[in-house]
Amino acid sequence: MIKVVAACGNGMGSSQIIKMKIAKVFKKMGIEATIDHMSVGEAKSAAAGYDVVFCSASLVDNFKVKNNRTKIVGLVNLLSEAEIEAKIIEENIK
Amino acid sequence: MGDLYTTINTASTIFANNILSKPEFFIGILVFIGYMLLGKPIYEAFGGFIKAAVGMMIWNVGAGGLVSTFRPILAGLNDRFQLNAAVIDPYFGLNAASEAIKMIGMSLSWTMISLMVGFGWNILLVLLRKYTKLRTLFLTGHIMIQQATTCTWIVFCAIPELRNFSGALWIGLLVGTYWSVFSNLTVEPTEELTENAGFAIGHQQMFWVWLTSKIAHKFGSPDSSVENVKMPKWLTVFNDNVIATGTLMLIFFGTIMAILGEPYMRSIDKAGFPATLAFATYILAKSLSFSVYLFILISGVRMFVSELTESFRGISEKILPGALPAVDCAATYGFSSPNTVLFGFIFGCIGQFIAIAGLFIFKAPIMIITGFVPVFFDNATVAVFANKFGGARAAAILPFCTGITQVMGGAIAAWYFELYKYGGWHGNIDWDTLWPAIGFIMKNLSIPGLILVIVMMLLIPQLQYRRSTNKEQYFRVTDEGGL
Numbered sequence: 001m002i003k004v005v006a007a008c009g010n011g012m013g014s015s016q017i018i019k020m021k022i023a024k025v026f027k028k029m030g031i032e033a034t035i036d037h038m039s040v041g042e043a044k045s046a047a048a049g050y051d052v053v054f055c056s057a058s059l060v061d062n063f064k065v066k067n068n069r070t071k072i073v074g075l076v077n078l079l080s081e082a083e084i085e086a087k088i089i090e091e092n093i094k
Numbered sequence: 095m096g097d098l099y100t101t102i103n104t105a106s107t108i109f110a111n112n113i114l115s116k117p118e119f120f121i122g123i124l125v126f127i128g129y130m131l132l133g134k135p136i137y138e139a140f141g142g143f144i145k146a147a148v149g150m151m152i153w154n155v156g157a158g159g160l161v162s163t164f165r166p167i168l169a170g171l172n173d174r175f176q177l178n179a180a181v182i183d184p185y186f187g188l189n190a191a192s193e194a195i196k197m198i199g200m201s202l203s204w205t206m207i208s209l210m211v212g213f214g215w216n217i218l219l220v221l222l223r224k225y226t227k228l229r230t231l232f233l234t235g236h237i238m239i240q241q242a243t244t245c246t247w248i249v250f251c252a253i254p255e256l257r258n259f260s261g262a263l264w265i266g267l268l269v270g271t272y273w274s275v276f277s278n279l280t281v282e283p284t285e286e287l288t289e290n291a292g293f294a295i296g297h298q299q300m301f302w303v304w305l306t307s308k309i310a311h312k313f314g315s316p317d318s319s320v321e322n323v324k325m326p327k328w329l330t331v332f333n334d335n336v337i338a339t340g341t342l343m344l345i346f347f348g349t350i351m352a353i354l355g356e357p358y359m360r361s362i363d364k365a366g367f368p369a370t371l372a373f374a375t376y377i378l379a380k381s382l383s384f385s386v387y388l389f390i391l392i393s394g395v396r397m398f399v400s401e402l403t404e405s406f407r408g409i410s411e412k413i414l415p416g417a418l419p420a421v422d423c424a425a426t427y428g429f430s431s432p433n434t435v436l437f438g439f440i441f442g443c444i445g446q447f448i449a450i451a452g453l454f455i456f457k458a459p460i461m462i463i464t465g466f467v468p469v470f471f472d473n474a475t476v477a478v479f480a481n482k483f484g485g486a487r488a489a490a491i492l493p494f495c496t497g498i499t500q501v502m503g504g505a506i507a508a509w510y511f512e513l514y515k516y517g518g519w520h521g522n523i524d525w526d527t528l529w530p531a532i533g534f535i536m537k538n539l540s541i542p543g544l545i546l547v548i549v550m551m552l553l554i555p556q557l558q559y560r561r562s563t564n565k566e567q568y569f570r571v572t573d574e575g576g577l
Binding site: 008009010011012013014016017020037039040041042044056057058059061062074075076077078079080 | 234235236237288291292293297330333334335336337392395396399400403404407419421422423424425427428429430431432434435467470471
């Protein structure tokens with residue numbers, strides 16, 4: 001079971017889109033995960049407690065996590081299941 | 095017969111007193127029913143009820159805190175300078191509209207009915223797309239709550255005879271038509287920006303996005319893009335909504351309290367300002383407490399919107415598979431450089447600050463306070479589209495103009511719809527331009543005006559379809575993105 005957080009500007013709209021899409025992709029790939037969503041402001045402080053942070057590619061620079069656990073994944077198209085799947089494979093998330 | 099009538103009457107009174115007047119339970123029941131209709135197990139439906147109800151109750155805590163912090167400052171401004179202040183932000187606007195709706199003796203459950211009607215109407219319009227030429231389903235839950243609430247107040251304010259059940263239905267049709275028509279208008283610009291990523295925008299600046307995509311080329315060339323502009327690194331801290339909101343509140347409320355002066359603040363806020371506390375500490379604490387209550391409010395909204403959006407998505411997946419979803423404007427930010435988002439924010443801020451100074455210098459009776467959401471999200475979105483169609487120059491000029499319009503339009507709207515009394519206005523750009531115009535028509539023509547607005551909006555996609563060069567492409571279903 002991995003812990004995932006989806007983050008966006010205000011923690012409302014696009015983070016929930018990401019959350020719904022990654023839930024779908026994880027299910028398809030057979031990866032078990034709990035997924036939260038929140039704003040970048042909150043996620044910055046909480047990131048170290050998660051295995052993966054998903055956010056828009058434009059927000060990746062906000063995260064500077066120094067541990068071996070947390071991966072930061074930036075998405076260009078938040079609604080593209082193909083892109084999410086490719087990133088999961090590329091980052092070796094399981 | 096008489097008994098049956100009495101029973102129904104009693105039952106509806108109990109319903110009105112215990113459910114309709116308690117929107118947290120009303121929304122909870124709606125979520126519960128939605129989950130059951132989707133065939134989810136009963137324990138999940140129960141969980142949905144609890145989270146929706148608790149979410150709304152958390153929202154109430156935040157709202158109460160905002161109101162009580164705000165009230166003495168609003169009263170002080172009015173008392174000393176005959177000024178009324180309004181924060182232009184959808185959450186402050188939500189607060190103000192909710193307060194106003196409660197003040198006329200109505201319940202927020204009415205806005206929930208309008209929300210459901212609007213959502214259903216949007217589905218119906220897309221089902222009939224052959225005739226309506228509408229393709230997009232508005233799925234941004236928190237925006238739907240805010241807009242349904244503000245729209246409810248606009249109609250209640252403009253047409254008092256609609257403060258009843260049929261009014262809630264009319265409001266649903268009105269706001270649902272806006273969702274369908276204006277998200278549909280963003281399809282082409284969004285497809286061009288994202289190279290057919292398969293979504294449209296369902297947010298607060300849909301009319302403005304369309305306008306930007308049409309006029310941006312007049313202000314510059316797409317060749318000189320913002321990507322090549324170097325931005326100072328410290329600006330990225332404003333991507334963090336906690337920092338950005340806290341800073342804005344400190345600047346504005348700090349200035350207001352400093353102007354009101356220490357003796358005055360001490361006299362009106364005896365409990366919160368004990369003799370041992372320095373004025374500077376007081377200002378810092380008071381200003382930041384706005385952010386605190388705002389975040390409590392937002393986290394409450396987030397909790398119950400997650401449940402609502404989940405139901406909406408389930409329902410639409412069943413009824414409208416493959417329909418084009420209209421989503422949060424921030425979904426476009428990945429298709430531009432991070433620079434562009436901050437670029438829009440900065441130029442929007444400059445525009446807003448200049449306009450606010452203008453209001454002050456020309457002694458307008460309404461003073462506007464910058465809220466984070468419109469100045470950040472509207473202007474970032476305008477910048478993303480302006481940059482695509484007109485390059486860096488357009489991405490500077492258009493957010494600047496948008497910032498000015500937000501303040502001017504927001505001031506007019508807060509005054510016209512009397513929400514300055516509650517210290518807030520929705521503030522996003524469509525609600526500073528398009529909606530005051532709609533409200534004006536309704537206030538002058540009453541119910542016929544409301545019908546006229548709906549009909550006029552429904553004509554827009556007809557024109558859009560007639561003008562589209564490739565009619566087969568118009569209804570293309572996307573394989574990327576989608577619901």
